[in-house]
Amino acid sequence: MSAPPITEIEKLSAELQAMQLRRPPVDPHLRRRLMATPSMGGARPKATVRDGDQFWLVKPILPSDTEDIPRLEHATQEWGRAVGLNFAQTAYTGFGEDSALSVMRSLRFDRQHGLRVMTLSAASLLQTEYPGHSGSSAWSYPNLARTLTMIGAPQEDAIELFCRMIFNAVIGNDDDHPRNHAIHYLHDQGRWRLTPAFDVVPNPDFTPQYLAMELSHGSHQISRANALHDAKAFGLSGDEEAVELLDGLLDRIEGRFDQVRLLLGPRLESLMQERLSEGLQRMRIM
Numbered sequence: 001m002s003a004p005p006i007t008e009i010e011k012l013s014a015e016l017q018a019m020q021l022r023r024p025p026v027d028p029h030l031r032r033r034l035m036a037t038p039s040m041g042g043a044r045p046k047a048t049v050r051d052g053d054q055f056w057l058v059k060p061i062l063p064s065d066t067e068d069i070p071r072l073e074h075a076t077q078e079w080g081r082a083v084g085l086n087f088a089q090t091a092y093t094g095f096g097e098d099s100a101l102s103v104m105r106s107l108r109f110d111r112q113h114g115l116r117v118m119t120l121s122a123a124s125l126l127q128t129e130y131p132g133h134s135g136s137s138a139w140s141y142p143n144l145a146r147t148l149t150m151i152g153a154p155q156e157d158a159i160e161l162f163c164r165m166i167f168n169a170v171i172g173n174d175d176d177h178p179r180n181h182a183i184h185y186l187h188d189q190g191r192w193r194l195t196p197a198f199d200v201v202p203n204p205d206f207t208p209q210y211l212a213m214e215l216s217h218g219s220h221q222i223s224r225a226n227a228l229h230d231a232k233a234f235g236l237s238g239d240e241e242a243v244e245l246l247d248g249l250l251d252r253i254e255g256r257f258d259q260v261r262l263l264l265g266p267r268l269e270s271l272m273q274e275r276l277s278e279g280l281q282r283m284r285i286m
């Protein structure tokens with residue numbers, strides 16, 4: 001069954017919400033169509049829409065969300081892109097002041113020109129599982145970086161991963177488990193590459209002290225020392241190169257926040273302003 005067109009995004013979001021709440025269908029035809037398409041997995045309800053030959057993964061707000069998570073996710077993805085990292089392209093749609101509905105969509109990197117692109121999660125790559133295996137030593141950024149190198153991904157992918165680890169540490173995205181990283185096979189390059197970053201969302205409820213993945217061998221704790229400890233695993237030649245990369249990145253994360261403010265709106269802006277100050281303080285030498 002084909003994915004619904006993007007023009008149906010509002011109806012689709014309402015239907016996904018109803019499914020989550022175990023309510024009867026808003027549109028029985030659409031419900032049947034959603035039930036007949038494969039699930040992408042993950043904790044939140046989602047579906048795919050089609051826009052020409054592009055496919056987007058659609059994630060609506062949930063009634064249990066304490067904040068406008070779709071808005072926060074879109075703004076964070078844009079932040080990563082503004083910093084110069086390879087983050088999936090996203091878009092956000094609110095449905096007006098009177099509507100409690102909002103939705104974000106993420107351009108599917110496992111489809112190109114309408115065809116499937118072979119994609120593998122970091123959970124498979126690291127021979128671990130999510131959910132489950134939490135706290136396992138396989139859940140590790142340095143391990144993932146070494147594995148990327150082992151399977152022939154270029155050096156820039158390991159560096160990109162290092163930068164994503166820092167970004168997650170600063171913004172407090174502690175949902176960075178191994179199913180939230182992936183690789184895909186790019187036929188034009190004839191090799192596996194790290195996919196664009198996806199599902200990068202700051203924890204809206206508290207400032208995390210730990211990431212889901214280890215920053216250095218044996219430790220999930222968010223700290224400057226930890227972020228730098230295993231820099232060699234990412235192909236960085238030594239302390240000096242790692243420090244320079246880290247400090248440059250922190251400056252860019254701080255500098256680009258101005259571009260993200262409007263996307264967040266006042267409430268999320270003040271949350272993230274505070275989070276950013278805390279995160280930078282922890283990751284810089286003060």
Ligand SMILES: Nc1ncnc2c1ncn2[C@@H]1O[C@H](COP(=O)(O)OP(=O)(O)OP(=O)(O)O)[C@@H](O)[C@H]1O
Nearest residue numbers: 040041042043044088106107108109110179198199
């Ligand atoms: N832009 C994308 N292109 C292709 N696949 C994607 C994209 N974004 C997410 N996915 C896939 O869909 C799965 C679920 O998406 P996502 O992680 O965004 O949802 P979630 O419900 O927030 O997940 P979680 O359980 O981590 O909170 C991902 O694990 C990944 O395999």
Ligand SMILES: [Mg+2]
Nearest residue numbers: 042179180199
């Ligand atoms: Mg996810």
